[in-house]
Amino acid sequence: EPEVTQTPSHQVTQMGQEVILRCVPISNHLYFYWYRQILGQKVEFLVSFYNNEISEKSEIFDDQFSVERPDGSNFTLKIRSTKLEDSAMYFCASSLSISYEQYFGPGTRLTVT
Amino acid sequence: QKEVEQDPGPLSVPEGAIVSLNCTYSNSAFQYFMWYRQYSRKGPELLMYTYSSGNKEDGRFTAQVDKSSKYISLFIRDSQPSDSATYLCASNYGGSQGNLIFGKGTKLSVKP
Numbered sequence: 001e002p003e004v005t006q007t008p009s010h011q012v013t014q015m016g017q018e019v020i021l022r023c024v025p026i027s028n029h030l031y032f033y034w035y036r037q038i039l040g041q042k043v044e045f046l047v048s049f050y051n052n053e054i055s056e057k058s059e060i061f062d063d064q065f066s067v068e069r070p071d072g073s074n075f076t077l078k079i080r081s082t083k084l085e086d087s088a089m090y091f092c093a094s095s096l097s098i099s100y101e102q103y104f105g106p107g108t109r110l111t112v113t
Numbered sequence: 114q115k116e117v118e119q120d121p122g123p124l125s126v127p128e129g130a131i132v133s134l135n136c137t138y139s140n141s142a143f144q145y146f147m148w149y150r151q152y153s154r155k156g157p158e159l160l161m162y163t164y165s166s167g168n169k170e171d172g173r174f175t176a177q178v179d180k181s182s183k184y185i186s187l188f189i190r191d192s193q194p195s196d197s198a199t200y201l202c203a204s205n206y207g208g209s210q211g212n213l214i215f216g217k218g219t220k221l222s223v224k225p
Binding site: 004006018031033035039042043044045046050055058084089091095098099100101102103104105 | 154
């Protein structure tokens with residue numbers, strides 16, 4: 001069964017460093033998303049991406065964040081200068097269409113020290 | 114206001130019990146609804162997707178939507194210890210581009 005994959009599973013970085021989180025969405029899906037979940041809190045939407053453009057972004061997704069689809073299979077989230085409060089689980093998701101089911105990856109746990 | 118509310122529990126039931134998990138949402142602009150299961154430190158796993166009012170069944174799981182009351186439910190029949198997880202409801206706000214708004218999740222424990 002096709003699934004969303006994410007690498008790495010755990011990333012430890014120092015405050016101020018740049019990190020890139022990687023995702024491989026389900027191959028025939030067209031819409032891609034990033035969400036985050038701070039420990040003990042709700043899953044929060046960050047950004048949606050379609051046709052090589054950002055479709056929607058939340059208030060969390062400020063200038064420190066960027067997304068890219070560098071090739072036909074990968075979808076990345078870059079955080080330019082990490083802060084302590086960026087420590088969270090980051091989930092990638094994909095869907096066939098905008099109103100269809102979203103399938104989530106296993107997540108990347110980001111720890112900023 | 115765009116809110117999905119969910120009782121965080123925890124909820125503890127004996128094996129074989131019927132489990133009822135519930136969410137409410139803030140206004141009628143929410144269009145479709147999903148239930149996810151999340152094991153500790155893992156990604157949300159999609160269980161059910163519903164669009165219209167009424168019931169949708171898949172194996173031991175039934176999702177119910179009542180748009181007039183802005184109330185959604187997930188029923189689990191013959192619950193198993195392997196069902197122990199956190200259950201998340203989520204909904205898309207009309208006009209958004211896939212922005213799912215999640216409830217906080219209900220932690221379920223099924224005791225053998």
